[in-house]
Amino acid sequence: MDIRILHFYPDLMSLYGSYANVSVLKRALEALGNTVTVETVTPGGSAEVAGADYLYMGAGTERAQKAALADFVRYGEAVKALAEAGCPMLLAGTAMELLGKTITAADGTVYHGIGLGDFTSQQGTKRFVEDVYGHTELCPEPVVGFMNKCAVISGVETPLLTAVELGYGNEGAKTPEGFRYRNVLASQLTGPLLVKNPRLLDKVVEAVYAYRNQPLTGPVPHDAWTEQGYAITAEQLKLRV
């Protein structure tokens, strides 16, 4: 099938190799015989959100995040409609906060998110930095990643990681992390979490197929490198739990 991915603000929200989440999904979908188009959305540009099969936004600095938000609110209603319809999305790093009700910056300024989730983000002057080892209901394998954020997120009732054994979650050390609603995934784990977690990539591919009402007949192909890389990181992090 022809699959249309929208990548929001790739130059603005580009920290920690965020783009690789798109690269690895595109490659997996292509290996399954699909034709994949990635359209980039730039601030002030015009994008046709309706009809997209997958939306993605990566991590940005707190200032870049506000610039992204100023543009993203234009698409708020369309994004929410797609989410309700089951369109898969991933919002990584600070992009996650855009889905909530409000973001309060360290200086106290309050910004309104698109309100897909019922949560609020309070940014501060301290960063929460640590490797993360946690669990999601999406798959039995643990999720590995790295946290580097300055926000405490309150009010998430459906987290992506329901248990965090190492590192920071939404509200502090070892609290649930991220946000999940239908096929929308959001996580503050930085960088290419779909590269680091092959099973999460599987779930995203399955969600794309489900959204298009197409059967996924075989397993999602992975490099041996990804599997081995995941195994080593998971082993290293488990030692620290």
Add this chain to the structure above:
Amino acid sequence: MRMFFAILVCKLGRFVGKLVGKGSSMPGKAALKICPDILRRVQLPPHIIAVTGSNGKTSTVEMIAAILRADGKHVVYNEEGSNQIEGVTTLVLTNATFGGKVKADVLLLESDERYARFSFRFFHPTQFVITNLYRDQLTRNGHPEWVYDAILPALHPDTELILNADDPLSSCFAEGRKTVKWFGLDRCALSTDAPTGVYHDGAYCPRCHAPMVYDYVHYNHIGAYRCTACGHAKPTTDYTATALDLEQGVLTLDGTVEIRLAFRSIYNVYNILAAYAACRECGVAAETVRSVINNYMLKNGRMQTFTLGRHHGTLLTSKHENSIAYDTNLRYVAASKADCTVLVIVDAVSRKYFTSETSWLWDIDFGLLAAPHVKKVLLSGRYCNDLAERFSFTEVSGWTVVPEISEAAEQLASEGGEDLYVITCFSDRDKLLNLPAVKKEA
């Protein structure tokens, strides 16, 4: 009296510490306990030069020291790299009289980006050189704007800033300040029209987030930027590299000062420029700078040559978690002409802390190795799989994975005689250099 006692404790602590091979921060820490504002009480030299930034601090400081000493100045500096307040205190007090007078013409400090504001709480530099602000150790630093915000409170209004005109982010430090001197590189043979690299930190203005355009770029997002909305742009430079021929290894400063480069890297050029600007601001003549920096070999061991089997090897130390440092070294390899093999090692991400974080590999432009003269690439170390996955998204061919560093070395020792480049970090370099088959050159 407290000052005298603090100085005594510090000097004694340093003396004992040296005997037992301990680091340089403990004596300063003890002195700060006795007299917390000791750095305000001592009599500091007339010139206090601080150097901070993501890349190039150590090399820049080393060159500044060499130039100032050649000019006859007595320079005290933190050669051991202890750049937090405790280390700075040790340095200052061990070089002070018991009356609190620091016996030097210049106090020169390499300063940690995040801790500068603590080091400079009780005194401030006369000159503050900021080399650049890039994505560096993001596991620790968050991101470059976060580091920018951490440095800002360390900049005293009376301090003269010496800034990189070609870096759109660190140049913002000039805002609202009276005394700023700029260094930068004019358009030259290696300049391109558009930014390079896998991410583009110069796409948007760091001040207003409107799109930026470039007249020319020297590497990544470093060059002549211009914001399309607020006017933030590369300023006119006070100290300028007016010509650069990296192939011939010749750099011209301010149209007249010609310098031969011992290491033909754009990095070296910027470090020299920063050192030149700082020394000129301290009244050193251009000719003195030239005589020291011409063919200057850095002593900090960031580049090491060696032999392994029939290979002549060059170790290009790149900081892990620093994509621009990697890109610079990859560009150096890509620009070399002779057939070569490249060994990339990622075994311990950091020597200071544990992390399994490898996101930074995706910020590195490994595709630069897709060049006909790069015959083979070996990927080694604990994170070789992460490296392999990253390489699988490049056009580079002929890469193989050899998890054990010793096995990679054996393989290289037993076959081939082409040039060898090793790209790795301080945390991993000795795992190769200390192998018996590796013979280091002086």
